[in-house]
Amino acid sequence: MGQSVTRRVVFPNRILPYLLLAPQLAIVFVFFYWPAGQALFQSVMRQDPFGTRTTFVWFENFKMVLGDPSYLGAVRTTVLSSAAIILLAMSAGLLLAVTADKPIRGAGVYKTLLLWPYAVAPAVAAALWLFIFHPSIGILGRALNQMGLRWDYHLNGAQALFLIILASSWKQVSYNFIFFLAGLQSIPRSVVEAAAVDGAGGRQRFWKVVFPLLSPTTFFLLVVNLIYAFIDTFGVIHSLTRGGPGKATETLVYKVYVDGVINLDLGGSSAQSVILLLVVITVTALQFRFVERRVHY
């Protein structure tokens, strides 16, 4: 985004550019801006129970949402699961990338065998891990029960959340692996060799030289993983627990869906959408400030 370069040589046509932009602008207006405007509008309106009258209620919906203990519960679940997913998926990705970057036999084969889970849908990842951790038929679920651990994600909220974190991180590790590996390969060997010549050991070389040089990649991945953990875990939750048991695995995005689509609470769901929108805008803006900086490097 950084440079607002404009070409010197352009075509003189007057109408053609508008025609070329028309398809995308039409989609963007009809399916993005109009609905987003509607969400904004509905977030300050309230419908009576029969859906016959809507009244303007200022920030009542927001007050209700923010005062609702189950919303605060969803905030907690989201923060907790996001932190766990980001930590797990990023540290595993970094460890694998650092290892695969070493000059070892079969590095190419390992790389291929480590990048495919990127292509697995979150909901399919959920199905796979469910089959393993099912309390009565799953191989590990049964083993846990035989050890006397009372494993049942249907009943135990913490266990359900664990399963969601596991399935979501498993799928995301390879994405982080790909980016960390690309980041590592773009670090000039001479810098690392220089540190070695100066007597820095392997660990010191990594933490004092490589890791700081990797920080643009790390920050980029932090943002992408945050958005993934916020938004794309919907598929995992919907196919694994539907937010249960109770509301133990209900994240912010899942709650918008439940309140809007299942409970048909238009005002409340819209207010939640607007709050979520603010979060997404903040995160994306952060990301682009960072991209801007990178471009100037």
Place this chain on the structure above:
Amino acid sequence: MREAVLPRVETAAPARMRWRPTQWLAHLILIVGVATFAFPVYMAVIGSTHDAPTIARGEMPLTPGPYAIDNYRQAWTSGQGERVKASPVSRMMLNSLVMALVIASGKIAVSIISAFAVAFFHFPLRMFFFWMIFITLMLPVEVRIIPTYKVVSDLGLINTFAGLTIPLVASATGTLIFRQFFLTVPDELVDAAKVDGAGPLRFFWSILLPLSSTTVAALFIILFVYGWNQYLWPLLITTAREMDTIVIGITKMIGSAEAQTDWQIIMATSVLAMLPPVAVVILMQRWFVKGLTETEK
């Protein structure tokens, strides 16, 4: 001086590849990573080769059973078991394939001509339109669920492929990437085309499009996976069973995840659902990695 030494050090690396302790550790870490990725898929494959009673009793061995052909045939042609009632997997795969192909090619088509307009013409409101497309990055479906659903339903597009795909065809990322690439095309090339009497469309078709082929290929892989793995949107837009995509179909098959359900069908379906996107990523690995790491930033 250090720089001069470098090439020797690097070519010397393969010779140093002996089985030293650090090498063992590297292989161990990578093998554990590969195994953790492969384990759930292996269990799914095994699960798809046994019959329902074996799995329900919790007695499934770690080796393949004799029912592979029966299970896959049953999933592919009927999608129905004792408990599971879904569309045939062949039908759901076709739905997913159509959705993924239309979304991927639609996004590329719509965004490449938008980028062409923004990069090669001067016209009023040019940057306004560009920003209008760009800002949609901050408006994921998840923050405007109900109003977007309402628009699609008002247009009569519920349970149609048009409703499933068109709203997802806008692409801020695609437009951004193509624009960045177009800005690097030298002015001389445009001038030469003009001198030879080529109009804008001829220039686009005969010069710009061939130049963009690598970018198009890389984007296509990423967008195909994106389209195939869609979850929330098909969940909202398709209610008819014959419109189910394969990813949604798996969730419906799982239901409340009873021990007694047709796990062999669910696992066969999961394996089939993973195949196309994973195959695309592995077979087109080089383009995929390049596309991912160079386009997403």
